[in-house]
Amino acid sequence: MRSFESELAALEQVSLRRSLSVFQPLGSSSLTSPLGQPLLNFASNDYLGFASSPELRDFLLEAVASHGAGSGASRLVCGTSQPHADLESALADFKHSEAALAFSSGYATAVGTLTAIASRDDILILDKLCHASLIDGARLSGATLRIFPHNDTARLESLLLWARRSANPNARIVVVTESIFSMDGDAAPLAEIIRLKDEHGALLLLDEAHGFGIFGPGGRGLAHALGLAHRVDLHMGTLSKAAGLHGGFVCGPRAFADLLINRARSFIYSTAPPPAIAAAATRVITSLLPGPLGESARARLLENLSLFSSLSSLPLPASPIVPIILGPESAALDAATALRAAGILAPAIRFPTVAKGKARLRLTFTASHSPDDIHHLVTSLRHLPAQSTHAVDVPANP
Ligand SMILES: *Cc1c(COP(=O)(O)O)cnc(C)c1O
Numbered sequence: 001m002r003s004f005e006s007e008l009a010a011l012e013q014v015s016l017r018r019s020l021s022v023f024q025p026l027g028s029s030s031l032t033s034p035l036g037q038p039l040l041n042f043a044s045n046d047y048l049g050f051a052s053s054p055e056l057r058d059f060l061l062e063a064v065a066s067h068g069a070g071s072g073a074s075r076l077v078c079g080t081s082q083p084h085a086d087l088e089s090a091l092a093d094f095k096h097s098e099a100a101l102a103f104s105s106g107y108a109t110a111v112g113t114l115t116a117i118a119s120r121d122d123i124l125i126l127d128k129l130c131h132a133s134l135i136d137g138a139r140l141s142g143a144t145l146r147i148f149p150h151n152d153t154a155r156l157e158s159l160l161l162w163a164r165r166s167a168n169p170n171a172r173i174v175v176v177t178e179s180i181f182s183m184d185g186d187a188a189p190l191a192e193i194i195r196l197k198d199e200h201g202a203l204l205l206l207d208e209a210h211g212f213g214i215f216g217p218g219g220r221g222l223a224h225a226l227g228l229a230h231r232v233d234l235h236m237g238t239l240s241k242a243a244g245l246h247g248g249f250v251c252g253p254r255a256f257a258d259l260l261i262n263r264a265r266s267f268i269y270s271t272a273p274p275p276a277i278a279a280a281a282t283r284v285i286t287s288l289l290p291g292p293l294g295e296s297a298r299a300r301l302l303e304n305l306s307l308f309s310s311l312s313s314l315p316l317p318a319s320p321i322v323p324i325i326l327g328p329e330s331a332a333l334d335a336a337t338a339l340r341a342a343g344i345l346a347p348a349i350r351f352p353t354v355a356k357g358k359a360r361l362r363l364t365f366t367a368s369h370s371p372d373d374i375h376h377l378v379t380s381l382r383h384l385p386a387q388s389t390h391a392v393d394v395p396a397n398p
Helices: 004-013 054-067 075-079 082-094 106-117 132-141 153-166 190-199 254-263 275-288 292-312 329-341 371-382 386-392
Strands: 024-026 030-032 038-041 099-103 123-127 144-148 173-178 203-207 234-238 248-252 321-327 359-364
Touching: 038 371, 054 275, 082 099, 082 248, 082 275, 099 106, 099 254, 106 132, 106 173, 106 203, 106 234, 106 248, 106 254, 123 132, 123 153, 132 173, 144 153, 153 173, 153 190, 173 190, 190 203, 248 254, 292 371, 321 329, 329 359, 329 371
Parallel strands: 123 144, 123 173, 173 203, 203 234
Antiparallel strands: 024 030, 030 038, 099 248, 234 248, 321 359
């Protein structure tokens, strides 16, 4: 029988071994490394700085004082408390949907939703770059799975035509994509995807993990920003990125949410999230995100992206996620190491998170970065080791 050690050694050999590091927060945009080195954080999905904000900390403390610690049971047993019900109605209102269901994480949302709405006779059509949680849910559902090349709507259309021809009339056909892609930071061509799914009688599940909080009025998401929200059947999101907390959710018709309550195993067989988290999340949705704090954080984030663009002479990023694709796994690791020596945390993202040979630095910008932070990042990118600089392509004299 092979040993655990031999598998780890094989990962090490191809620059794919990962390990955990303990970081200490240091102010809102910095961390202290395990070796005590201060690092500017360009790796966090806390895009609006809410996770480390005194406002959200106070919401949470108040919520714990009122609602205590754990929930004690799963939602269907006796774990559903008023804060869970309030969160779900706040989410449904905010997203202009009939109903919402909260899960313990975005991962649990994706797996629970896809396995609940699709089974053997159904067809799920996913973008090639969909997040692992969506892929896992699709596989576990037992439905027929088809993948279209990233954002390739012509291929999506041919898959929809094929699906219509081959599925039985009762079968569900669901297109699954993200509004903002987690590792590439680009947006899906939503208007065209919606036109196609309508034309071919399919549903659309849109994962707004990286659009929620950032785009659209109050941070409702990219679908709202584009005026297309009412045409998206199922809206998914997470409370653990821009919303600064923890948990996932999906919004859609009442009957859809009711079906999930009956079928989504990650919802049914898991203890309800702490009511205090639900209560704090409700305040994020009803007051932080759409209020002045959310508005000013989104404005600062945009200023940071504009500053990065003008200093680096790179185009204005489409989202706070900016990939710097370096190719070989080792080049990405070298670049991340060099940045770390310059006091910047920007992780090397490698297979299996992205395709082999598409290893990259994944920079994420937040409202907490100062203009000095952005200056230091651009200077450091310019000084990366020779084999990576051509790929980074930050002109020396912008
Ligand atoms: C992060 C992420 C998830 C999972 O959400 P968690 O709340 O972190 O479990 C799902 N989908 C996408 C696209 C993500 O980026």
